[in-house]
Amino acid sequence: MSFATGLICRECASTYPTEARYSCEYCFGPLEVSYDLEAARAVVTRESIEAGPRSIWRYGALLPDPGEEPVDLGAGWTPLRRAHRLGEELGLAELWLKDDTRNPTGSFKDRVVSVALSSARRLGFSTAACASTGNLATSVAAHAAAIGWPSVTIIPSDLEKSKIAMTAIFGGTVLGVEGNYDDVNRLCVELVAEHEDWAFANVNLRPYYAEGSKTLAYEIIEQLGWRTPDQVVVPLASGSQFTKIAKGFKEFLELGLVSGEAPVLFGAQATGCSPIATAFAEGAEVVTPQRPHTIARSLAIGNPADGPYVLDELRARGGDCGSVSDEEILECIGLLARTEGIFAETAGGVTIASLRQMVRRGTIDPEKSTVAIISGHGLKTLDVIVDSATVTATIPPTLAAAEAALALHSLVAAS
Ligand SMILES: Cc1ncc(COP(=O)(O)O)c(C=O)c1O
Ligand SMILES: [Zn+2]
Numbered sequence: 447m448s449f450a451t452g453l454i455c456r457e458c459a460s461t462y463p464t465e466a467r468y469s470c471e472y473c474f475g476p477l478e479v480s481y482d483l484e485a486a487r488a489v490v491t492r493e494s495i496e497a498g499p500r501s502i503w504r505y506g507a508l509l510p511d512p513g514e515e516p517v518d519l520g521a522g523w524t525p526l527r528r529a530h531r532l533g534e535e536l537g538l539a540e541l542w543l544k545d546d547t548r549n550p551t552g553s554f555k556d557r558v559v560s561v562a563l564s565s566a567r568r569l570g571f572s573t574a575a576c577a578s579t580g581n582l583a584t585s586v587a588a589h590a591a592a593i594g595w596p597s598v599t600i601i602p603s604d605l606e607k608s609k610i611a612m613t614a615i616f617g618g619t620v621l622g623v624e625g626n627y628d629d630v631n632r633l634c635v636e637l638v639a640e641h642e643d644w645a646f647a648n649v650n651l652r653p654y655y656a657e658g659s660k661t662l663a664y665e666i667i668e669q670l671g672w673r674t675p676d677q678v679v680v681p682l683a684s685g686s687q688f689t690k691i692a693k694g695f696k697e698f699l700e701l702g703l704v705s706g707e708a709p710v711l712f713g714a715q716a717t718g719c720s721p722i723a724t725a726f727a728e729g730a731e732v733v734t735p736q737r738p739h740t741i742a743r744s745l746a747i748g749n750p751a752d753g754p755y756v757l758d759e760l761r762a763r764g765g766d767c768g769s770v771s772d773e774e775i776l777e778c779i780g781l782l783a784r785t786e787g788i789f790a791e792t793a794g795g796v797t798i799a800s801l802r803q804m805v806r807r808g809t810i811d812p813e814k815s816t817v818a819i820i821s822g823h824g825l826k827t828l829d830v831i832v833d834s835a836t837v838t839a840t841i842p843p844t845l846a847a848a849e850a851a852l853a854l855h856s857l858v859a860a861s
Contacts (some may be wrong), residue, residue, distance in 0.1 A: 448511040449486040453477040453653050456755070464510065466569050466645070468652045476751070477653045478693075479510050487701055492672060495664075495703075499523075502557050502661040508697060509561055509661075510654045513568030517589050521556035522661050524548040526669035526817070531785040536802050540815040542675065544666060545788055551588045551612070552823035553581040553744075553791075554687065558658035559589050559647055565654035566645035567593070574618075575599065576647040577634035579627050579683060579744045580609035581822055586647055587616035598644065600630050600637075605743055606829045626738055628749050648684075659687040663694025666817055667704050674704055676814035679712045679801045681793045681821055682722050682767070683745040685752030688713060691819075692759050709817075711759055712810060713767035714800030716740035716775060716792075722753050723769035726760055733757065741772045741830050742792040744822060766809035768800020775799055776830065782820070789824030797821070 453462040457475025468477055490507045498504030502522030506512065525545045533541030549556040559582065563574055574590040575598040576582050583599035590597035599613055603622030614620050623630045631649075638649050647655045667674055674695060680688045688711060695708040715723040718740025725733045733753035738746035750756070760767060770778075775795035782798050783789050790798075797818050804810040824831070838855055841847040 447489075447507060448509060449481045449483070449490075449507055450479050450510045451482050452480055454480040464565075466566075466571070466650050468650050479653050479657050481508060481697070483697065483700055490701060490703070492668075492703060495668065502560060502658060505661050505664050508664070509657055510565045511568060512561070512564030516560060517563040517567060517593055518560055519550035519556060519589060519592055521549050521560045521658075523665060526666060527786070527788075529786050529818075532782060532798075535781065535785055536805055537812050538805065538810075538816055539813050542666075542670070542815070542817045543782075543786060543788060544662060544817055544819045546662070546819065546821050547788065547790060547794070547823035551581075551585045552826055553585065554659070554662065554819070554821040555581045555585040556589075557661050558582075558655045558686075559585040561658035562647040562651045562655035563589050563593070563595075563645065566647075566651055569645075571643060571645035573598065573641075573644045574647065575634070575637075575641075575644045575649075577627070577631045577649060579746055580605050580613075581744050581826065582648060583613045583620065584609060584616075584826075587613045587618045587620070590618055591616040600634055602626055602630060602743075606827050608828050609743075609826055612826065627747050628735070631747075631749075648686075652686075656686045656690050659690035660694030660697065662687070662819060663691045664698060667695070667698050670815075672704050674699070674706050675709050675817045677712060677810055677816040678709045679714055679768075679797055679804070679810075679816065679818045681745055681797045681800075681819065682713045682715050682756060683747040683750065685713075685722060685750045685756040687819075687821070689752050689755045689759065708763075710763045710765050712765050712800070712804055713756060713760060714797045715767060715769050716742040716745055716796050717769045717771050718742070719746045719748060720769040721748060721750055722756050723767040725753065725757055726767045727769070740775075741827075742775055742796050743827075744791065744793045745796060766804050766807075768796075768803045770796055770799035770803060774803075776834070778802065779824065779831065780835075783824070788820060790820045791822035791824050791827040792830060793822050794820045794824070
């Protein structure tokens with residue numbers, strides 16, 4: 447049973463029923479799902495949650511109503527791993543990695559899509575669509591395929607080949623737009639008006655879609671043994687994941703499922719697309735859109751819808767926002783892999799490089815517990831490393847050649 451009560455405007459607090467509406471009639475502000483937490487308090491306990499499935503749906507009471515059954519490929523309940531070796535490298539006393547590479551299509555987007563398409567089915571839609579920087583398209587196409595729905599996913603045409611392939615394989619329609627994500631998003635807002643019977647996960651279903659990200663906060667608390675961490679680093683594109691992780695921590699505190707304080711959240715962006723980091727650093731009131739140019743294509747949103755809300759949260763809680771170069775992103779994909787055995791896509795490199803940057807400038811406290819969100823799998827962005835991550839040596843099939851190559855690379859001496 448869901449304790450969702452309706453939709454509420456994030457600007458003027460006007461309320462609406464749980465329907466396919468995403469902006470306020472009065473002020474055009476964005477809507478989000480509201481809940482009767484008072485009623486939930488009596489029913490949602492640690493025990494009731496622990497008895498649930500090993501997926502985001504263990505938190506179904508605090509998500510929008512999925513109807514008869516959720517659209518579910520098994521998103522969520524991904525490992526939270528203590529990262530001793532990377533922590534030591536970065537000088538952090540207690541570092542944890544939320545390994546969301548381990549979702550059904552390899553990114554955290556499976557959380558939001560499972561929620562969005564469940565709501566879409568309950569509301570009577572039968573076609574799935576989205577505007578995407580890649581990962582969302584893959585997840586929408588996969589979840590739609592699993593329930594036999596057609597899908598229309600719209601992406602910049604020059605995305606990583608691996609991401610396009612991972613989307614196209616599910617058999618839906620994939621439209622490559624000659625332009626960047628912000629062009630794609632504008633086009634989709636126009637398409638929504640023409641195709642009201644299409645469920646665009648992150649446009650007309652956005653209030654429902656966004657809720658899926660709260661489960662990251664819920665899982666972190668539960669997996670830490672029902673405690674909150676002190677600091678969490680989150681990669682930013684539209685900023686939706688960040689704002690909903692903040693919402694998730696607050697809800698568990700309000701429900702009395704955990705005591706203490708909500709963690710301080712930190713953002714992570716690539717310098718080549720850093721509208722939020724720039725506004726934060728400059729103390730600006732508004733986020734000025736940028737034209738993205740970075741290898742972190744999944745985060746390349748130049749005009750982030752949730753930017754102002756991210757800034758509010760960063761400023762209210764003493765957070766900070768990293769801004770890292772493409773070189774640092776590549777270096778930190780390698781650092782994470784070498785120290786922890788986790789292969790992340792470029793967004794993960796942005797998170798780790800930003801974490802390192804904010805530790806160095808003293809805004810992240812190295813003595814406090816810290817969680818970094820690793821939101822997508824490295825196989826998705828193989829393109830950026832195939833030229834540098836290669837064989838150590840190529841040799842003829844002889845013992846002598848093998849010994850010579852190993853000696854050269856000091857492996858024999860080491861063994
Ligand atoms: C791997 C990955 N991490 C993080 C994000 C950021 O998501 P949001 O738009 O919610 O800020 C994205 C968005 O596409 C993504 O693909
Ligand atoms: Zn409003």
